[in-house]
Amino acid sequence: MDRTDYRILHEIQENGRISMVELSKRVNLTKTPCAERVRRLEKSGAIQGYFTQVDPEIIEAAHVVMVQVQLSGTTAADLEAFNAAVRSIPQIQSCMMVAGGFDYLLKVRTKNIAGYRELLGAVISQLPAVLQTHTYVVMEVVKDEVTLHLPDSLGK
Template sequence: MDRIDLKILAELQQNARISFVELARRVGLSKTPCAERVRRLEDSGVIRGYYAALDPVAMDRGHVVIVQVLLSGTTAQELRLFNEAVQRIPEIQTCQMIAGDFDYLLTVRTRDIHTYRSVLGEKISELPCVKQTHTYVVMEVVKDEKTIDIKTNEPRRPA
């Protein structure tokens, strides 16, 4: 990646709906070479996709909890089964495998604590190999960045 690719990425993070004409103007290229660079960035996996940033409160998903999950075992098959099953639970926003005293850290979004209790009892606790969970209720989301600033490698909020 060169400096023009980095400029393209920075512009697309600010506005993924920008036209190729405007994007090309901002990065100092003509439309066709700019479009070719974007396609190359997509094909190589640097650009993984485009999305709409939704307001979780407006979507009735304003209640956030963090869940530590300890598995009964961590063989390759047990991890695969857990990973596959987590994908089917829409309330789980993120799932990260952790090196430490527990195995996974989940971010779960629901309407309220009562809905979360149902998700915990009927879905999360029923995941393959779950031995124990610990729930931490988020009081306030202070920072929730989804993009990376190309220049500083720091998280950045989309415009």
């Protein structure tokens, strides 16, 4: 990847609906070479998809909790079963395996604390190999980026 590729990624992260004509202008290329680079970035996996950022307040998913999960075992089968089950739960926005005093950290979005309590009891606590959970209610989201920091080679 070169500087122009990074500039394309930067512009697309800022506005996924940018037209090819506008993108070409912003990265100082003509339309055809710019479109070819975008296709190459998509094919290589550098661009994995496009999405719309939805306001969680409007769709009643603004209640955020972070959940530490400790498993009863960490065999390959335990981890695979837990990972597969987590992927099927839409309220779990992210799941990260971590090193330390617990095994996973979940970011969960629900309508309110009652909705989370129901999800915890009926779903999260019933996930494969779950031994215990610790929940931390988010009082304020200070920063929650979905874009990636790109190398400083952008010249910005």
